[in-house]
Amino acid sequence: DGGITQSPKYLFRKEGQNVTLSCEQNLNHDAMYWYRQDPGQGLRLIYYSQIVNDFQKGDIAEGYSVSREKKESFPLTVTSAQKNPTAFYLCASRNTGGNNSPLHFGNGTRLTVT
Amino acid sequence: GNSVTQMEGPVTLSEEAFLTINCTYTATGYPSLFWYVQYPGEGLQLLLKATKADDKGSNKGFEATYRKETTSFHLEKGSVQVSDSAVYFCALLNTGTASKLTFGTGTRLQVTL
Numbered sequence: 001d002g003g004i005t006q007s008p009k010y011l012f013r014k015e016g017q018n019v020t021l022s023c024e025q026n027l028n029h030d031a032m033y034w035y036r037q038d039p040g041q042g043l044r045l046i047y048y049s050q051i052v053n054d055f056q057k058g059d060i061a062e063g064y065s066v067s068r069e070k071k072e073s074f075p076l077t078v079t080s081a082q083k084n085p086t087a088f089y090l091c092a093s094r095n096t097g098g099n100n101s102p103l104h105f106g107n108g109t110r111l112t113v114t
Numbered sequence: 115g116n117s118v119t120q121m122e123g124p125v126t127l128s129e130e131a132f133l134t135i136n137c138t139y140t141a142t143g144y145p146s147l148f149w150y151v152q153y154p155g156e157g158l159q160l161l162l163k164a165t166k167a168d169d170k171g172s173n174k175g176f177e178a179t180y181r182k183e184t185t186s187f188h189l190e191k192g193s194v195q196v197s198d199s200a201v202y203f204c205a206l207l208n209t210g211t212a213s214k215l216t217f218g219t220g221t222r223l224q225v226t227l
Contacts, residue, residue: 003147004157006157010215033214040219041219042203042217042218042219042220043203043217044157045214049216058214090157090158092158100146100163100165100207102148102160102163102207103158103215104158104160105157105158105159106157107155107156107157108155108156108157
């Protein structure tokens, strides 16, 4: 089955440590996205990539980094510079061949930093 | 810029009640509009979409009509079930925005027996 896989589902880290969240898709989509979800705030865009080896900052990129070395993979690193990293992180992808094609989401990673 | 405004939740209904979740948007041009649903602990799933004015998207008994004159895309269902309890997000995609969707803040629906 085609889809987006995020791992792990739950992640716990100590403050001051960097942590990398995995996102893999086998939908052959060109574009991939990372969103952060906090209670009552909806989804906020962290980074996105429309093509391999290229990515752009979203609305809340500070304290995060990404790479896009392969079409299938778009890992997100939450660095120690991120002031409030505890959140639910969602990865998504999209086929940019159609103007109206929707985003497809993974099941998310819940990160808790203490 | 683009923005989406949804009615605040939570919305609490009895099973078989009629559901409306309001969504209005601000955008230039002719955006595509979407409703996503999120069940507890999961990612978002596309519920329905509409790509031009007066289009009606529908799926699983849910409907929404793209109203350009009122810049709205309200979600409706004639008879909700307990299994519809989830968070619903309205979103828009505008051409020229580098494939970025703009989401509303979500509306939590709770359906009770």
